[in-house]
Amino acid sequence: MHTVWKGAISFGLVHVPVKMYTATEDKDIHFRSLHKDCGMPISYAKTCKHCDKEIGTEEIVKGYEYEKDKFVISTEEELESIKVAAEKTIKILDFVDLKDIDPLYFQKAYYLTPDMAGAGAYSLLLEAIKQTGKIGIAKISIRSKSSLAAIRVVDNCICMETMYYPDEIRSLSQVPNLPSQTVVNEKELGMAMALVEQLSEKFEPHKYTDDYRTALLELFDQKVAGKSMDVVTAPTAQGKSNVIDLLSALQASLDATNTKPDTSPPKRKRKSTAKSKDNVS
Structure with missing residues (x-):
C-alpha cells in the first residue's frame, strides 16, 4: 500500500505517530471515448x-460563481495565503458512541498504522477505544483541506473515516x-415486520458482490x-513532419509556378553594338 499521509493522533x-493508507479502492469500470474509425x-x-x-493553461484563472454567470476571480497568491495550515496532527476533540453517528456523515476510510x-x-x-466502545471525533488537514473524522477500531487496526461537516x-x-x-394498516405492518425478521441475518460483507461489474468483466474477457x-488497438499517434510539410509546400509552389501563365510584358531586344560579319572588311 502507498502511504498517503504521515503525522500523529x-x-x-498522548501523541501517537501514525502512517495513513487508503482503506478502500474504486473498482468502477471506466470507459474511454474512442474514434470509431481507428x-x-x-x-x-x-x-x-x-x-x-483552444485555451492554454496560462490563460486559465479560477473564479467563484456567486450568481448565475457572475464570477469573482481569485489569484493563486490569494488562495495560497488563506489555505488551511497543513498540520500533521489528527486532533481528537471528543469521544462519542458509534450509534449516535448517522452513516450519512461518513465519506472515505483510511487505515492508520504506528510510525x-x-x-x-x-x-x-x-485498546482504550476497543474496550470503551467509543468513537473519537477529530479534525485533520489533508492536502490543505480541513476534514472532520471518526477514529475507530477495525479488528486490530485504528481506522479513520473522513466525515462531512x-x-x-x-x-x-x-x-x-x-x-x-x-x-399504515396495522395488519400489513405486522406482516411486513414478520418478513423483515425472516430475512434478518448476521452481516457478512463477503457474500455481496457487484453483479454488474462482474458481468461486464466477463463480457470483456470473452471478447478478448x-x-x-x-x-x-489504438494506432500510434504520429505528429506532422516538418520535412514532409516543407517538401509538400515546395512541390506545390513548383507546380503553381509551372502551370501559371506568363503574364509579364515581352522583353525588349537590346540593340547590338557588334558589327555584322557581312560588313567586315
Missing part, C-alpha cells in the same frame, strides 16, 4: 465558447414528495479471448 497529552482515444481540449479557440517508535502509544489508544448535509426539507406523516471485432 493526539488525545489529551480506435484512437479521444482527447478533450479546453476551449472557450465565446472566443471559439517510528509509536507502537506502544498506538496499542494504548487502540453538518452544513454539507442537505436538509430533508429540500427533498421533494416526502410524506408529512406515515399512515474470442478476438472479437470489438477488440481494437
Whole structure:
C-alpha cells in the first residue's frame, strides 16, 4: 500500500505517530471515448465558447460563481495565503458512541498504522477505544483541506473515516414528495415486520458482490479471448513532419509556378553594338 499521509493522533497529552493508507479502492469500470474509425482515444481540449479557440493553461484563472454567470476571480497568491495550515496532527476533540453517528456523515476510510517508535502509544489508544466502545471525533488537514473524522477500531487496526461537516448535509426539507406523516394498516405492518425478521441475518460483507461489474468483466474477457471485432488497438499517434510539410509546400509552389501563365510584358531586344560579319572588311 502507498502511504498517503504521515503525522500523529493526539488525545489529551498522548501523541501517537501514525502512517495513513487508503482503506478502500474504486473498482468502477471506466470507459474511454474512442474514434470509431481507428480506435484512437479521444482527447478533450479546453476551449472557450465565446472566443471559439483552444485555451492554454496560462490563460486559465479560477473564479467563484456567486450568481448565475457572475464570477469573482481569485489569484493563486490569494488562495495560497488563506489555505488551511497543513498540520500533521489528527486532533481528537471528543469521544462519542458509534450509534449516535448517522452513516450519512461518513465519506472515505483510511487505515492508520504506528510510525517510528509509536507502537506502544498506538496499542494504548487502540485498546482504550476497543474496550470503551467509543468513537473519537477529530479534525485533520489533508492536502490543505480541513476534514472532520471518526477514529475507530477495525479488528486490530485504528481506522479513520473522513466525515462531512453538518452544513454539507442537505436538509430533508429540500427533498421533494416526502410524506408529512406515515399512515399504515396495522395488519400489513405486522406482516411486513414478520418478513423483515425472516430475512434478518448476521452481516457478512463477503457474500455481496457487484453483479454488474462482474458481468461486464466477463463480457470483456470473452471478447478478448474470442478476438472479437470489438477488440481494437489504438494506432500510434504520429505528429506532422516538418520535412514532409516543407517538401509538400515546395512541390506545390513548383507546380503553381509551372502551370501559371506568363503574364509579364515581352522583353525588349537590346540593340547590338557588334558589327555584322557581312560588313567586315
